[in-house]
Amino acid sequence: MSDLLQTVRGLAKKTDSKILMVVLDGVGGLPMTVNGETELATAKTPNLDALARESQLGQVELIGAGITPGSGPGHLSLFGYDPLHYLVGRGALSAVGIGVKLNKGDVAVRGNFATLGADRIVEDRRAGRPSDEKNAEVVARLKTAIPEIDGVPVEIYTESEHRFVVVFRAGNGGDLGANLSDVDPQTTGVQPMTATAHDAPSEKTAALVNAFVQRAEEALGDDPQVNGVLFRGYSDVPHFPSFEDAYQLNAACIASYPMYKGLASLVGMEVLDVEGEEDALDGKVQALTRHWAEYDFFFLHIKKTDSTGEDGDFAAKVKKIELFDALLPRLLALQPDVFCVVGDHSTPSKLSAHSWHPVPVLIHSEYGRKDAAVRYTEEEAARGSLGLRRGTDLMPLLMANALKLNKYGA
Amino acid sequence: MSDLLQTVRGLAKKTDSKILMVVLDGVGGLPMTVNGETELATAKTPNLDALARESQLGQVELIGAGITPGSGPGHLSLFGYDPLHYLVGRGALSAVGIGVKLNKGDVAVRGNFATLGADRIVEDRRAGRPSDEKNAEVVARLKTAIPEIDGVPVEIYTESEHRFVVVFRAGNGGDLGANLSDVDPQTTGVQPMTATAHDAPSEKTAALVNAFVQRAEEALGDDPQVNGVLFRGYSDVPHFPSFEDAYQLNAACIASYPMYKGLASLVGMEVLDVEGEEDALDGKVQALTRHWAEYDFFFLHIKKTDSTGEDGDFAAKVKKIELFDALLPRLLALQPDVFCVVGDHSTPSKLSAHSWHPVPVLIHSEYGRKDAAVRYTEEEAARGSLGLRRGTDLMPLLMANALKLNKYGA
Structure with a gap:
């Protein structure tokens, strides 16, 4: 300050x-x-x-x-x-914007739905900009498929079109770090990236993010358009x-x-x-x-x-x-x-x-x-x-x- | 700058x-x-x-x-x-305010007269707000009692009511540091604190301050109201x-x-x-x-x-x-x-x-x-x-x- x-x-x-x-x-x-x-x-x-x-x-x-x-x-x-x-990080601002309260140790992440082709190649980073209704449907499927990962509660919120927010709650598993690399490759024609932690407290977050990506692709595999997720912008609660x-x-x-x-x-x-x-x-x-x-x-x-x-x-x-x-x-x-x-x-x-x-x-x-x-x-x-x-x-x-x-x- | x-x-x-x-x-x-x-x-x-x-x-x-x-x-x-x-530190500003020039290596300190009870317990941090005349009398007594400490010249100046200023002159004993803890406990019902140096150049200053407190209490012991001193805010000359x-x-x-x-x-x-x-x-x-x-x-x-x-x-x-x-x-x-x-x-x-x-x-x-x-x-x-x-x-x-x-x- x-x-x-x-x-x-x-x-x-x-x-x-x-x-x-x-x-x-x-x-x-x-x-x-x-x-x-x-x-x-x-x-x-x-x-x-x-x-x-x-x-x-x-x-x-x-x-x-x-x-x-x-x-x-x-x-x-x-x-x-x-x-x-x-x-205020993009993830925290998104969470705040939809009225979700972040607590110390939680991490909020901005997500995009994407269209993946053969071999997980990103074809559209915004999944053809689905309707808000479609977005809500996909979020509902993900909620059922991924209620938690390794005992960490996972909350998934719809935003609009291709945008959604995921909050990983610290719970009793200890505080989560928000210092890790993006999944979104920022381009098409390549695979989504694997999140990598930049510090020790973020290693668990990276594992959660990568597991989320994998389980989301499994859950959405039957959808030709909205079948992948890209993450960009992780934030913990602003101090x-x-x-x-x-x-x-x-x-x-x-x-x-x-x-x-x-x-x-x-x-x-x-x-x-x-x-x-x-x-x-x-x-x-x-x-x-x-x-x-x-x-x-x-x-x-x-x-x-x-x-x-x-x-x-x-x-x-x-x-x-x-x-x-x-x-x-x-x-x-x-x-x-x-x-x-x-x-x-x-x-x-x-x-x-x-x-x-x-x-x-x-x-x-x-x-x-x-x-x-x-x-x-x-x-x-x-x-x-x-x-x-x-x-x-x-x-x-x-x-x-x-x-x-x-x-x-x- | x-x-x-x-x-x-x-x-x-x-x-x-x-x-x-x-x-x-x-x-x-x-x-x-x-x-x-x-x-x-x-x-x-x-x-x-x-x-x-x-x-x-x-x-x-x-x-x-x-x-x-x-x-x-x-x-x-x-x-x-x-x-x-x-x-500009509080001590230096007080010195400046009464027209005292600080030189490099000197330390100016803001002091309050206090009323101490049995066992040196602080009863009043402002000694009942004495008159300016009373303040000047007490300062005169202290000047006689403490002209120097360990060869370091000590100057004592009246301000008003319970406030006075002490300047320790570096002289040929080397520069004095101004990084030490207060004597003023900021509350009553406890003893004055002992000043502690936060760095090496301030160790001598702390010894001077603690000796001043002791000698002032000895000199003023017969006064039921103005019989102790509390220091807060030490400054060397601003650069x-x-x-x-x-x-x-x-x-x-x-x-x-x-x-x-x-x-x-x-x-x-x-x-x-x-x-x-x-x-x-x-x-x-x-x-x-x-x-x-x-x-x-x-x-x-x-x-x-x-x-x-x-x-x-x-x-x-x-x-x-x-x-x-x-x-x-x-x-x-x-x-x-x-x-x-x-x-x-x-x-x-x-x-x-x-x-x-x-x-x-x-x-x-x-x-x-x-x-x-x-x-x-x-x-x-x-x-x-x-x-x-x-x-x-x-x-x-x-x-x-x-x-x-x-x-x-x-």
Whole structure:
């Protein structure tokens, strides 16, 4: 651990003040035409506008200039963990993404289904991109065929198309290492590779992986298309300082999607139950209100601003922003000492994808200077007094505004 | 040494141009009410306003986002030394704070007076917080009782209440190490700890510390309250490249308080005598004028902008800013090639304390671009063309504007 987080960790103190961080997933946008308005600028947001007039605005770049963040690194940055420093392996991120909790000593592995021809030669590294239904069928067959190997419990999870995840549980057989070579040859026309351990604790993992490959091929041998597995990316559980350890914060997560719950639990947040439909805003506010007294930091995640952007549906994204705006008074009524609205990355409808553009951030606290902003938009944020910052600056700023940081040095 | 300082050091060259850096201690502020005006914005500053119209403005963050700087780290940052990298120990900082110069091989130690009960059990780690007068009396007794130990000169200095500083002088007995364990048990109900060396050069220091503790207890045994000493934080002299070495600058300090003189001498500045009352602005201008021909860099420190902020006295802070404004023409009459106004941290009257808020910075030189600023205020600075920067960016900018840096690369 280096950097600002380490410094903040040494200064953090427990107080009664409360911080509420709302992440509007993918909220930053783009105009559809040159000099047009973004989704945020187009949306009618009277409540956000009023709040902006009493807040400080700025822009955050979650990873670095020009870098488009995935949801994992984007959130890690918002939580104050430099995603270039605090690495989450591909296997662990996949596990987190489907809501599977990794424990110490477990190893998660990213798998691809493949098509093998005569003599185990890889013909297609993605098995012709099977449907999600076919994927689930194959996973079910493998679950029956490989419930355990040598007494080590084996869990197999469907992802989508050709992708699946395997978790080898440490159980009472001792911790498993994650330092071994890939099975995926990254090319066709050759056989799958044999996994080789790079250190002693990974020898058992290599044996498990190679046994899994063999038994999977036996189990799937009658399928002409999906009849092999390739592994790439092994991870054990990431070793992060928790929110409690880093910030002295008793933190709670209010989210609907497994990925965000998983990321929050990775940093030690308590994941609260949310009732109602998958992205029910009302259920989230109810959960927040119900647990308000119990925690001093809340991460409230709202997904649909991203999904609509990913769909390239400008009007729908505008609508989702307006739905959040309508909700805002109920959040402010709880009177958080520090209230923040931000995104984990931009998702412009124009791109139908995540993008590298900085995300507007708004911080409301009693200890802010006057800022000329009158709305929460990309354009106002670019002129905001908080300036253009790394995403990892956000948590220290929220902590400072909550008067939860001691002075550095005399 | 890493970072920008190392690069600048390789490019610095000696020229005739002169740089004047004025540090208005704790100058950054906050409005007392939402969207109100800060101390700087409230002050009537016709001279600063006129200067701002011909200068470049920006904001500096001395340590990092959300981090409230102490005076030591704040000034180190202004001087171009990253305070997270160039560490000054607690003992050295205390020595510096009371104006005691450490030499190579010396060790400075922070001490607390304590109340010991039967069997040397620590009853109060701060000896009931004695008055400063009582502190001075006890220090006088210790000075008589412990002028030296084993031929090593011992200096004892009063700080305030329960705090004092001991300096063990290397003398001709060889250099002393500063890597040893504390005497302070950090709790009551136990005996003081015995200092233990963590490396060979610190073995002699540990013996000196333990002997000091024993002799102090003997000397103070008849006092029921202040009858023991606890040590915590040992430091040798920090190893910084000097201003001459880093910047090829022949630098002078004009300050009234020991802390700032000490910090300046730590980086090799010549500390000039200032006549008149403790924070006499007139005496400072006289010293500056008298020595103007002799140096090519001047650090002029003004304290009262901080003290009034610490007192929570908004009106008084405004007044101190106006006093500086009245002085400004006399400084500008010296025609420095580069003139800079900045603070070492913010001290909002609203908080009655140092704060994390960025500090407005103004740079005036012949080589600045047009900037829209019309006043030196936090709000104008937030829109300034220099942007939001780390404090360690300032010295390279001043050096560049003084045409004292060679090109990097061909």
